[in-house]
Amino acid sequence: MIRREAGVALITALLIVALVGILTGTLAWDNALDLRRTMTQIYHDEGTQAAYGAENWVGSLLRDDLRDSDTDHLGEIWAAEFPVLPIESQSVQGALTGELVDLQGRFNVNNLIAGNGEVDPLALEQFRRLLNILELDPRFAGIAADWLDADRDSGFPDGAEDAIYSGQVPPYLAANQPITSVSELMALEGMDKATFDALAPFITALPGRTDINVNTAPAEVLQSLDETLSAADVESLISEREDGGFVDVENRFRTLVAPDMLDRIGETTSFFQLRVVVQIATVRVNYFSLLYRDTGGAGEVVPIQRSFGTI
Numbered sequence: 586m587i588r589r590e591a592g593v594a595l596i597t598a599l600l601i602v603a604l605v606g607i608l609t610g611t612l613a614w615d616n617a618l619d620l621r622r623t624m625t626q627i628y629h630d631e632g633t634q635a636a637y638g639a640e641n642w643v644g645s646l647l648r649d650d651l652r653d654s655d656t657d658h659l660g661e662i663w664a665a666e667f668p669v670l671p672i673e674s675q676s677v678q679g680a681l682t683g684e685l686v687d688l689q690g691r692f693n694v695n696n697l698i699a700g701n702g703e704v705d706p707l708a709l710e711q712f713r714r715l716l717n718i719l720e721l722d723p724r725f726a727g728i729a730a731d732w733l734d735a736d737r738d739s740g741f742p743d744g745a746e747d748a749i750y751s752g753q754v755p756p757y758l759a760a761n762q763p764i765t766s767v768s769e770l771m772a773l774e775g776m777d778k779a780t781f782d783a784l785a786p787f788i789t790a791l792p793g794r795t796d797i798n799v800n801t802a803p804a805e806v807l808q809s810l811d812e813t814l815s816a817a818d819v820e821s822l823i824s825e826r827e828d829g830g831f832v833d834v835e836n837r838f839r840t841l842v843a844p845d846m847l848d849r850i851g852e853t854t855s856f857f858q859l860r861v862v863v864q865i866a867t868v869r870v871n872y873f874s875l876l877y878r879d880t881g882g883a884g885e886v887v888p889i890q891r892s893f894g895t896i
Contacts, residue, residue: 625868628677632863632870633893635672635681639861640874643685644886647857647876651884656852657687658800658830663857672865679865688875689854690801691789692809694729694770695763696849700794702735707845715787715809721780728773732759745774764790765890789856792889796851799838800830810850811842855880 646663654661663685672679692715696708712726727743737759739746747758750772760769767790771781787805799807799822808819818841822831831837834852842850855878863870875890 628865628868635863636861636872648884657854677866683861686858687801687854688789688856689798693791693795697730698733704730
């Protein structure tokens with residue numbers, strides 16, 4: 586009897602020791618996870634604040650740029666990729682990098698629609714030319730215009746309205762209004778990722794109608810300004826603007842583009858996109874900011890759209 590009680594006591598003691606070990610291990614694991622989550626959140630918050638600081642610094646840079654020059658070109662300080670800036674966070678090393686892009690060097694898809702909500706023929710033809718230059722289906726110009734225009738009637742010969750999109754899985758409707766992100770074009774009838782990825786670097790979605798800054802526009806966008814412009818013409822233009830932009834944009838392009846298109850090009854920019862990447866330990870913060878600079882006033886710079894992770 587005594588041996589049996591001793592055996593039960595020993596087994597009970599072993600069970601208690603095992604349970605204590607399991608509880609201790611669980612508590613230690615939970616504590617480590619809580620500590621990791623807390624540090625990750627702290628690093629993320631610090632990274633976010635660093636990104637906001639970079640945005641504020643870029644605003645000052647753009648204000649100074651407008652004060653010193655009445656043109657924007659790729660030879661200016663804002664157009665250079667940011668140097669790697671070190672960040673120290675509680676003995677953890679980090680870094681900040683980034684770049685500022687002139688969005689008015691791209692084709693603004695909202696230019697496809699005039700102020701009355703109808704399709705702008707001149708912008709539509711330019712978008713078709715851009716698609717052809719990129720060796721993409723030019724039908725997407727008409728389809729995009731249909732997505733943006735105010736009516737619900739399919740354009741001819743290239744168009745798609747609610748009758749097409751309501752049959753998709755899941756079903757949806759055309760926007761029939763200006764868009765705020767070029768990613769919306771992924772919803773166009775027939776648009777696939779490969780086509781969008783090829784087009785995305787040359788387009789933007791800005792509020793209202795905007796001029797194209799020929800000092801910063803890539804070769805493909807420059808060539809889309811007129812059907813008579815050749816790749817050789819554009820190569821000559823890019824070489825000419827390298828030292829600080831075109832000396833006289835109006836006179837230089839007067840014989841190259843149609844008079845109506847001449848009114849839609851410029852050399853000053855109001856809309857920029859800031860991309861900042863902050864890395865602290867294993868935490869990475871990707872920050873995008875659409876900045877508007879008031880070129881008609883004191884050059885005040887304000888963010889009008891912000892996003893983390895993706896544009």
